[in-house]
Amino acid sequence: MNKGYKKIILMVCIVLMVGLVGYKLFNDRKVKSENQLTNDQNTSANKKSNQEEKNKEQTNANKDKSTEVKKEREFKEGKLKYNDISVPVLMYHSIDYEKGNELRVPKEKFKEQMQYLKDNDYTTLTLDELYSFLVNNKPIPEKSVVITFDDGYEDNYSNAYPILKEFGFNATIFVITNAIDNEKPFITSAQLKEMEQNGIDIESHTLAHDELNKLPYDKQVETLKGAREFIEKKLNKKVKYIAYPFGKWNNDTIKALKETGYDMAFTTVGGWSNKSQGIYTLHRVYVSANYDMNEFKRRLTNPKYNVSHNKSNNN
Structure with a gap:
């Protein structure tokens, strides 16, 4: 090679x-x-x-x-009452001071009223507990009360909420959903979320504080459904209760409530709530900034105090 x-x-x-x-x-x-x-x-x-x-x-x-x-709590001890008895449902609006505005109860007066409830062993019911009492005859403590606020003012969070937390009280705020995050002096969704997680129930006061009795049926359904869906989406909860704006309603309203999934509703008619009034037309105890403690106690302790809220102020 x-x-x-x-x-x-x-x-x-x-x-x-x-x-x-x-x-x-x-x-x-x-x-x-x-x-x-x-x-x-x-x-x-x-x-x-x-x-x-x-x-x-x-x-x-x-x-x-x-x-x-x-x-819901199970009440088994102490003096109990059943659903043939009335319950005071207190109706507040704003917790703040404004001269000449009886809807705005000063914070100091509100705290004095809550202190009275605490000192006298009142039980603050949730609306679920009130509903079970009225509809299912579930017993509740003899000295029971429900605390409600209409409209959803920011001071419900800044002034009322800390006092309610201090005493460990339950309460309900009926909110105008179109005002949330949009208008002063109304509450924000972040504030609602915080309160909802700490014993304050958030329920409906319609979309825009609508006078329901003046709306056609389809518009009533629209505002009732819209408010319910808004709250449910924001707070991840089921909305079952409403307070009528201005206390106004008609037969179409009750039909619309049933169609849109509401279980119980409140008017502004003065008096304690009981089942004979109808689950969609319950009375409440109006609390005015003009009332002294004696008048507050009288309304709280006498189911027949028979002082109606002036309808010109029904908000």
């Missing part, structure tokens, strides 16, 4: 070896890159899964907390 031929064979062998080494290095890098990508994807997926699990746990915890707050 001549020398030229040997050189050719040697060069071919060298080229093949270089090619094999290069292929191996390229393949190793590719495998490593693919493995790294797979590991990164797995790590990302695990992180996402862990975060989703944490979010789910937090959501469940919030739901559990809400459920705990809203759970």
Whole structure:
């Protein structure tokens, strides 16, 4: 074999070896890159899964907390009464001072009234508990009271809410949903969420403080349904109760309430609530800034105080 031929064979062998080494290095890098990508994807997926699990746990915890707050109590001790007896449902609006405006009860007067309830062992009922009492004859403490606020003023959060928390009281705010986050002096959705999680029930006062008895049936359905859906979406809760703006309603209103999923409704007719009035036309005890403590006590302790709220002020 001549020398030229040997050189050719040697060069071919060298080229093949270089090619094999290069292929191996390229393949190793590719495998490593693919493995790294797979590991990164797995790590990302695990992180996402862990975060989703944490979010789910937090959501469940919030739901559990809400459920705990809203759970109806079983009253078995002490003097009880049943649903043939009336219950005072206090009706407030704004908790603040404004000269000449009887709807605005000063914070100091409101606290004095709440202190009286506390000192005299009153139980503040939720609306679920009142409903069970009136409809299902579930017993409640003899000295029971319901606290409600109409419209949803910001001072319900800044002035009333801290006092209610201090005494551990339940209460309900009937809100005008179109005013939330949009108008002063009305409340915000963030404030509503905080209160809803701490014993304050948020219910409907229609979309725009509508005089329901002046609306055709389809418009009544629209405002009742719209307000309910707004609150349910904002607070992740079921809305079942309403207070009529201006205390106004008609037969169409009750029909519309049933169609849109409401279970109980309140007027502004002065008096204690009882089942004989009808579950959609319950009375309430108006609380004016002009009343002294003696008048407050009289309305709270006498189911036949027979002082009606002047309809010109029915808000």
